[in-house]
Amino acid sequence: MYYVKSVDWDQLISDYPPPPLYQDTVGxxxxxxxxDLQNRRFLKRVEEAWQVPFYRSLWQEAGLQLSDISCLEDAPRLPMFTTDDLRRAALDRPPFGSHHAFGRDDIPGMPLKMHTSGGTTGMPRMTLFDPVALEVQGIQTARQLYAQGARQGDVLQITYTLSLANAGWCGYLAAHHWLGCMPLTTGAGNVTNSERQLEFAKAVGTNAWFSNPDYLGRLVRVAEDRSFDLHSLPTKFLSTFLGHDPDGKMRRALEEAWNAPLFDNYGSHEVGLVAWECKAGHLHINEDTVHVQICDEAGRPLEDGQFGTAVVTSLHRTTPHFVRYNIRDRLAIYPHTRCACGISSRTLSPMQGRIDQMVKIRGNNVYPTSCKAAINRDPRTNGEYLCVVQYLGEGIGRSLEMTVRVERRNTDIDAQALRQSLEKDLHKDLGLRVEVEIVDPGTLLPFTGEGEKIKRVLDLRNKH
Ligand SMILES: [Zn+2]
Structure with missing residues (x-):
């Protein structure tokens, strides 16, 4: 089976138009x-998924029959599921899981690729991609990069590693297959070290970056230490997954350091790039490929503009299907509008955080990553931090506390003064007091790593 023959390319382009065709069609x-388009695709996906054991039993247990679902408005009747259910599905039918229509022993005659979720503990979840699933995530990302300014002949440096995780591949496919941009797949810092990343950027003329915000920050510090002038690079834009940045300070700091606009995006390992930020500052949803509903914890849709958990249905995926998958990301959705950038679609809020990563400290909901803004804007730190979440005390006096370990830029910096001012800033940003511990440069690297996702939380809740 030749891969190039496995895809009806004209059909793919017409079904899921890449830019600039997207701008004149779906966009x-x-x-x-x-x-109407979503309705047609949704019903088709539901009909197919009835044949898959995972969905059939989930839906039958809820007392449903296929005929109960006759339009998109019926979607909330289908029970949602979470990563916990996918983990169980993997145990039911290892290794890929019973939400796939086939297993390791009856792989059909089509080219397949496997990607995994960025799980932090244990074996990551495995998801198969058939050619359409693979190419559409490239098209989704091509729409993102095109709207943000990527054009033929540009060089896109991708600091997500082309590994089992799919972010890097999305950028690679977008640039190489759909935009005529040259992907510079340097990968993360543990694949191409940060100094070399900058040397490549300079030598090749990188003018766009697809990178996570923490790593963009790390490159800023490496550039400063090496007297490398980031403003000497022809950077047109930075494309990233910014996430929670309530006061926009992280964005502004990176934009100033790189002398280029930064764009936020939102996606998931399973359904691909859900939404991308345009030059007018709106996060447009790839609505022909994904249906997004913002729901309460029971799966009931909320009003537009209200924050809740994101429940998504992939409209293009059949290997495997994702129907009413509760990603547990906290988001809000806004009505269909015609944006100043020319695209008409529904839009999303920036992601407020992964509900699973929220920690309840003294009655307050805290996302540990919300610490990054205060730490990044203090020049006495080098931006490296780690939130340690643990129980302190015993019995009735036991409480969950968070200590933020922060690296000072060098050992000449007064740790005591830095600790006091960070504790004050974090109190303001988080709305509660947390303890800060100042450590020396390089101390946190064994915990945070330099990989695909830099770890910012050390959860000791289950340790004694
Ligand atoms: Zn727009």
């Missing part, structure tokens, strides 16, 4: 047109 559909 300017009316609300009714896009709703």
């Amino acid at each position: 300017k559909m009316s609300e009714t047109q896009i709703r």
